Amino acid sequence: MSFSIYIYGFAIALFIFYCGNLLLHIFGITYGKIKLHKKPCLLPRESPLPSVSILKPLMGVDPNLSPNLETFFTMQYPSYELLFCIEDKEDPAVAVVNNLIDKYPKVNAHLYLGGSKVGVNPKINNLNAGYVHAKSDFVMISDSGIRMKEDTLLDMVQHMKDGIALVHQLPFTCDREGFAATFEKIYFGTYQARMYLTADLFGAICHTGMSSLIRRDVLEEVGGLQAFGCYLAEDFFLAKSISEAGWKSAVSSQPAWQNSGICDVTSFQLRLTRWAKLRVAMVPHLIILEPLSECMVLGCLASWAVNVLFQWDALPFYLVHILVWFLSDWIMLSVVQNGPLPFNKFNFVVGWLFREFTGPYLFACALFNPAIRWRERTFKLHWGGIAYETKSRIKS
Incomplete structure (x- = not known):
């Protein structure tokens, strides 16, 4: 009898957890519809727009680097400076940046080479030289892979209301061809968008530093x-520190348009695995919660639960669950895209x-191989997120 009570x-x-996950879909879709793709206000202001120092960490060149960086030179914003940071003086990105600086001499742009050793995080080490020279009150x-619209910076600045110290963008991708591009867009426009928007709605930390x-x-x-x-997850701890200091953060109306010229499934899966390792080290209870939130896993558990509680047939429930989850993700992606998708419904089905099916597998890979590869570097994580590098490149 007591065993039945436990069952x-x-x-x-499980059923309550399942209903909670369904609510995440409703919250994400509704909040995304309200929040995203609002045009920034162009009416005259009582005070001038603040100047912004834009830090761009670069390493290597991909086919889209130059056009992506050029969008920062053509933004419609009255006062900003571009601070490009490159660790290796022989990096081919140096020539790309210099060409753009020559092409747009009226834009206040500077290049800082060499990096500085302030920790194990390569991005922070690369950025620090530019940061110490930043002149604006907003940074x-x-x-490197971000593409800007002309009014993106204006939109972000206008979200910097009183009491807010951090404005960030929902990660998304530009329209590109190929299955890998479809896979990336589906991930960022469904699973990632749902969690990101719901977290922002309820004031949870959801900051990505891109x-x-x-x-x-x-x-x-x-x-x-x-x-x-x-x-390594400096974005999470930055947002956490700002929150603990009594300040709020906000998501801007425009998504962050990732437009890397290198797009393949293997590289993106490695990226997803690295993020999973960081999340587990920072928030250990995700070891249980994250895999249970996956569609296929959660559907199996919920089907068993409704069979026990209501004597419903598990298989039809499972199939309906997958259909509802699928349609919800299609709507979520359409909301984030705010326009026609660059692929047909069949490609969406395959990519989805x-x-x-690969989400739980990648999470398991992250758990059983905690070492993190970042380009040619390898890092180990302690619980709580503090990292150390097994082999260092930058010398102080």
């Missing part, structure tokens, strides 16, 4: 950029199934 209790917990950190705007004085208050060099 029923476990089934009730934007933007990864494109974010920060108040310089608040960043200095929490230790400056160098204070986060001991972490591939993501759903």
Whole structure:
């Protein structure tokens, strides 16, 4: 008798967890529809727009690097400076940056070479030289693969209301050809968007550092950029420190348009695995919660739960669950895309199934191989997120 009570209790917990995950779809779709793709206000302001220092960490050249960087030179914003940071003086990205600086002499742009050793995080080490020379009260950190629209910076600045110290963008991708590009767009426009938007709606930390705007004085208050060099997931700990200092963060209306010229399934899966390793080290309870939130796994557990609780047939419930999850993700992706998708419904079905079936496998790979490869470097993580490098390149 007591064993049956435990079975029923476990089934009730699973069913509640399942309903909670369904609510995430509703929250993500609704909030995304309200939040995303709003045009920034162009009406005259009582005070001038603040100047922004934009930090761009670069390493290597891909086919889209030059056109991506050029969008930063053509933004419609009254006052900003571009601070390009490259660790290796022989990096071919140096020539790309110099060509653009020559092409747009009226844009305030500078190149900083060599990097500096302030921690194990390669991105922070690369950025620090530019950061110490930044002149504006607002600092934007933007990864090399980001493509900007003319009004993106204006949109981000207008979200920097009183009490807000960090404005960041929902990660998404530009339209590109091939299955790998479809896979990336489906991941960022469904699973990632759902979690990201719901977290922002309820004030949880959801910051990714690929494109974010920060108040310089608040960043200095929490230790400056160098204070986060001991972490690989510097974006999470930066947002956490800002929150603990009493400031809020906000997601801007425009997604971050990732437009890397190198797009293949293997590289992206390695990227997903690396992110999973970081999440587990920072928030250990995700070891249980994250795989249970996957469509196929959760569907199996929920089907068993409803069979125990309501005597419903498990197989039809499971099939309906997959259909509902699939349609919800299609709607979520359409909301984030805000226009026609660059692939047909068949390609979406294939890409969606591939993501759903490989998600739990990639998470398992992250658990059983905790070492993190970042380009040619290897890192180990302690619980809590502090990292150390097994082999260092930059010398102090």
